[in-house]
Amino acid sequence: MISAYWMPVYKYVRIRWGKPIDDAKDLTQGFFLEAMEKDFFRKFDPGKARFRTFLRTCLDGYISNEEKSASRLKRGGDVQFSSLDFGDAENGIGAAPETQARSTEEFFEQEWRRSVFNLSLDLFQSRLVEQGKQVHFKLFEVYVLDGLEDGRRVKYEDLAREFGLTAGTVTNYLAAARRDFRRAVFDKLRELTVTEDEFRREARALLGVDPE
Amino acid sequence: MRFLSDAAIERLVEEAESPDMSGTRYRIIQAIGEGGMGKVYLAVDTRLNRQVALKVLNLPFTDEHARRMATEAQVIARLEHPGIVPIHDFGKLEDGRVFFTMKFVDGRRLDQYARMETSLPALLRCFHKICETVSFAHSNGVIHRDLKPENIMVGAFGEVLVMDWGISKILAEGTGGFERREPADRARRNGVLSGDEQGEVSQPGPTEELVTGEGVALGTAFYMPPEQEQGRLDQQNRSSDVYALGAVMYFLLVGGPPERRPDTTLKWPSSDSSVSTRLKAICTMCLFLDQSSRYESAEEVGREILRYLDGEPVKAYKENLAERAGRWLKHNRVPVLLVLAYLLMRAIVFLFIRR
Numbered sequence: 001m002i003s004a005y006w007m008p009v010y011k012y013v014r015i016r017w018g019k020p021i022d023d024a025k026d027l028t029q030g031f032f033l034e035a036m037e038k039d040f041f042r043k044f045d046p047g048k049a050r051f052r053t054f055l056r057t058c059l060d061g062y063i064s065n066e067e068k069s070a071s072r073l074k075r076g077g078d079v080q081f082s083s084l085d086f087g088d089a090e091n092g093i094g095a096a097p098e099t100q101a102r103s104t105e106e107f108f109e110q111e112w113r114r115s116v117f118n119l120s121l122d123l124f125q126s127r128l129v130e131q132g133k134q135v136h137f138k139l140f141e142v143y144v145l146d147g148l149e150d151g152r153r154v155k156y157e158d159l160a161r162e163f164g165l166t167a168g169t170v171t172n173y174l175a176a177a178r179r180d181f182r183r184a185v186f187d188k189l190r191e192l193t194v195t196e197d198e199f200r201r202e203a204r205a206l207l208g209v210d211p212e
Numbered sequence: 213m214r215f216l217s218d219a220a221i222e223r224l225v226e227e228a229e230s231p232d233m234s235g236t237r238y239r240i241i242q243a244i245g246e247g248g249m250g251k252v253y254l255a256v257d258t259r260l261n262r263q264v265a266l267k268v269l270n271l272p273f274t275d276e277h278a279r280r281m282a283t284e285a286q287v288i289a290r291l292e293h294p295g296i297v298p299i300h301d302f303g304k305l306e307d308g309r310v311f312f313t314m315k316f317v318d319g320r321r322l323d324q325y326a327r328m329e330t331s332l333p334a335l336l337r338c339f340h341k342i343c344e345t346v347s348f349a350h351s352n353g354v355i356h357r358d359l360k361p362e363n364i365m366v367g368a369f370g371e372v373l374v375m376d377w378g379i380s381k382i383l384a385e386g387t388g389g390f391e392r393r394e395p396a397d398r399a400r401r402n403g404v405l406s407g408d409e410q411g412e413v414s415q416p417g418p419t420e421e422l423v424t425g426e427g428v429a430l431g432t433a434f435y436m437p438p439e440q441e442q443g444r445l446d447q448q449n450r451s452s453d454v455y456a457l458g459a460v461m462y463f464l465l466v467g468g469p470p471e472r473r474p475d476t477t478l479k480w481p482s483s484d485s486s487v488s489t490r491l492k493a494i495c496t497m498c499l500f501l502d503q504s505s506r507y508e509s510a511e512e513v514g515r516e517i518l519r520y521l522d523g524e525p526v527k528a529y530k531e532n533l534a535e536r537a538g539r540w541l542k543h544n545r546v547p548v549l550l551v552l553a554y555l556l557m558r559a560i561v562f563l564f565i566r567r
Contacts, residue, residue, distance in 0.1 A: 114216050117224050121214070144227055148219045153242060171239045171256065182228045207228045 001041070002032050004119055004192050008052075008111035009059060016104055017063055031062050046198035050205075052112050056104075113206060116188060124184035128177075139163060139170060140177035182207075231268045235306055238266055238313065247378050249281050254316060257300070264300060268311040278310045284378050285312040291352055295345030297365075297373050317375075318368050323361035326464050335464045336517055341372040343457060343514030349374075350450045350510055353383045357448065359456035360435040361463050381448060434469035435459040438501050450510065451503040457513055458498020458506075465491060470499060490520055493529035 006028060013024040035041055035058065044054045128137040139159060146154050156174075160167045186203060193199040216224070226243065230253075233240055237259045245252040247267065255266035269281050288299045302312040320328070322338070329335055342364060349356060356377060363376040437455035439447040462470045462478075465487045471479045478496050480487070494516045500506045507513045516526050523543025525531060531539065541548060 110218065110221075113221055117216055117221055118214065121216075121224075140227075144223045145220055148217060148223070151219070156241060171241065175234065175239055178227050178230050179232055179234065181224075182232075185228055207225055 001192060004115050004188075005055060005112070006032065007115045007118075008108055009055070011111050012056070012059065012108055013063065016107065027063055027066060030066065031059055034062060044194070046193070046195050050201070051193070051198070052108055053105075056108050109205075116185070116192070116206060120181070120185040120188045123188055124181045127184065128180065135163060135165075136173050136177045136180070139173050140181065143174060231305055231309060231311070232307070233266075233305070236303060236311075238264065240266065247376055249277060249284070249378050250311075255313065257313065263316045264313040265297070265316045266311060266313050268305070269309040278308070281310050281312075281378075284380070285310075287354055287377050287380050287382070288312075288314070291349055291354060291377075293345055293348045295341055295348070295372055295374055296377075297375060317365045317371075317373055319365045319371075319373075321362055322364035322366060322372075322460070323463065325366040326361065326467070332465075333521060336521055338366060338372050339457075339461055339464055340514050340517045340521075342374060342460065343510045343517065345372070345374045346453050346457060347509060347511040347514060349380075350453065355381050355383060355448065355450060355453050356456070357381055357440065357452060358435075359453060359460055360469075361460060364460070381445075383449065437503070439503060447503065449503075451506045451508070454498050454506045454508075454510060454513060455500075455503075457510055458495050461491075461495045461498065461513075465495065488520075489535075490526050490529045490531075494520065494526055497528040 009031060010024055010028040013019050013027050014021070017024075017027075019027060040058060041055075044051055124140075125137050128134065142162075143154055143159060156167050156170045159165070160170045163170070165173070185207065189202050189206065190199055193202055230240055230243075233255070237257055238255045239258055241254045241256060241263075243251055244254045244265070250267050250269045253266045253268065255264050256262070257264050267281075269277060282302070285299055285302045288296060292298070297314045297317060300313045300315065302310070304310050319325075325338070326335060329338075342359075346356060346359065354377070356374065357379050358376060359374070363374065365373045365375055367373060433441075435456045437452045440452050440455075459470050462468075466481055478499050480492060494513070497505070497507055498513060507516070512527075516528060519526050523539060525536070525539070
């Protein structure tokens with residue numbers, strides 16, 4: 001759960017609360033530490049609200065309290081979550097000026113999507129590598145993530161030439177990769193949700209599709 | 213961890229929501245367009261090894277959405293005409309989404325074509341073909357209701373195709389048994405009401421009925437007549453398409469859609485004096501807000517265009533004597549010049565003999 005939400009939380013603290021880097025790191029780690037110690041995510045009821053909304057409400061409360069007591073260093077500053085790479089999070093902040101224009105709700109939603117897709121891509125990649133399908137992943141990565149600046153798509157023929165495959169093979173590999181990627185996203189979402197209903201709602205929010 | 217920009221997220225969503233065609237003979241290549249009800253993809257029919265246009269219903273959907281899209285396929289299948297893209301196949305995916313495939317048209321949208329093709333006669337001939345297609349649909353009891361340059365394709369061989377019949381309506385008379393049902397509540401989206409919120413027609417069947425959208429605007433702003441804009445379904449008929457044809461013609465003449473004004477006056481750009489008065493009159497007659505003042509049919513609009521191209525008088529404009537003479541001279545320029553040359557030569561010969 002922390003792996004999916006720490007980055008949205010960190011960026012939220014940095015941008016929406018306007019905290020400097022070090023304070024934001026401390027607050028992010030302190031927040032998750034307190035959440036685990038007090039186990040307050042258990043209070044979440046998927047029937048009442050989305051987890052993101054619940055988490056953001058908890059976070060706002062936590063930061064307000066920390067500001068009042070000015071004790072964040074005692075709570076979080078001396079704690080390190082080794083897996084949290086704040087440098088990556090900072091790259092994202094600098095590269096996304098459009099986030100400033102979003103409402104708080106939209107901002108957190110988009111950061112959550114970014115985080116889930118990142119984790120899903122990692123899962124998707126590791127599965128394909130395990131199966132010896134590195135080419136599938138590389139094809140998918142190039143096809144989807146290349147040419148973003150000018151909005152152009154790489155052509156199948158160009159991919160075929162670059163990878164030494166036939167256009168038909170590229171089509172088949174990409175079709176299979178899409179299915180695997182979708183499965184990875186759904187699996188990741190299942191880890192992050194409690195009930196089937198919540199899972200379906202989140203799938204629709206993320207992809208606009210109903211999980212099969 | 214990689215940084216995913218917003219554009220990258222959009223692409224990933226697009227890939228993930230791309231329909232799973234594994235149980236079918238089709239393989240998706242890329243998305244090429246989006247209608248109200250579904251997305252259109254360029255796909256390959258692996259059995260016949262040819263490219264097709266594949267339209268798949270959007271998710272999430274209801275049974276009603278699925279039925280409407282099936283109806284769109286039936287409408288297209290029913291309209292066999294060179295100006296309407298033929299449908300190849302219809303089916304259902306494992307997740308319940310319906311899809312159909314059509315001939316893939318390798319061409320340009322009319323708005324793109326109009327920016328390239330500057331010859332007015334060529335554009336008018338193209339427009340005449342559109343009128344013929346719409347007239348054919350009308351004669352089969354179907355009105356399109358979303359005619360606009362973006363829904364018309366000009367193919368590589370000059371063929372003109374009217375696309376996107378997603379919000380078409382079957383008229384009651386002479387329709388071969390299509391039925392109607394009571395109004396349903398619909399929502400407007402992005403200024404353009406989409407097919408998935410409309411669904412006007414249905415083939416008769418034991419449980420099927422026709423859904424209407426009384427009180428709700430269906431179609432695209434700028435190209436929509438008032439009766440459509442105000443959702444007066446009972447008044448939407450062939451003349452509604454005549455209005456849209458006028459708006460398409462206006463686009464071809466001035467490069468943009470007609471401006472919406474609260475009064476009844478159609479505004480022409482003051483800088484554009486190149487459009488002839490007769491063409492303006494034809495266009496204006498299509499775009500009358502009062503339905504009874506418009507041309508009676510798309511066929512009549514097409515005939516007017518032919519009359520204009522042939523240098524004949526058009527019904528929409530009463531010429532004075534000078535205009536009639538000017539048009540006659542312009543149309544008969546070659547024989548008039550030949551006669552004048554002949555007379556001049558005779559005069560020269562006559563003068564030469566007299567001397």
